[in-house]
Amino acid sequence: MTLLRAFLDRLDVMVLVLLCATLGLAPFVPEPHIWEKLKMLVAGDLTRPVDMFDMAFHGLPWGLLVLKLTIARKKPE
Secondary structure: OHHHHHHHHHOOOOHHHHHHHOOOOOOOOOHHHHHHHHEEEEEEEOOOOOHHHHHHHHHHHHHHHHHHHHHHHHHOO
16 A cells, blocks of 8 residues: 555655646547447446546546545545
8 A cells, every 4th residue: 555655655646637638538539438438338338348447547647646636635645
């Protein structure tokens, strides 16, 4: 856990926001990829390995941003 915390401490929040806005939402048309994969997950259609990898790839920036903000909020000043 300390390795993850050290990694997240080195990441800038604005870099993560930029990654979420680009990689996390790409391609933008007809709908963001992560949104498509989340709908597939809820419907139970996320079964192919390529779709699972795609969800992990496009969801990674979002997960890192959530972790960074959660840890920053709990971190004592």
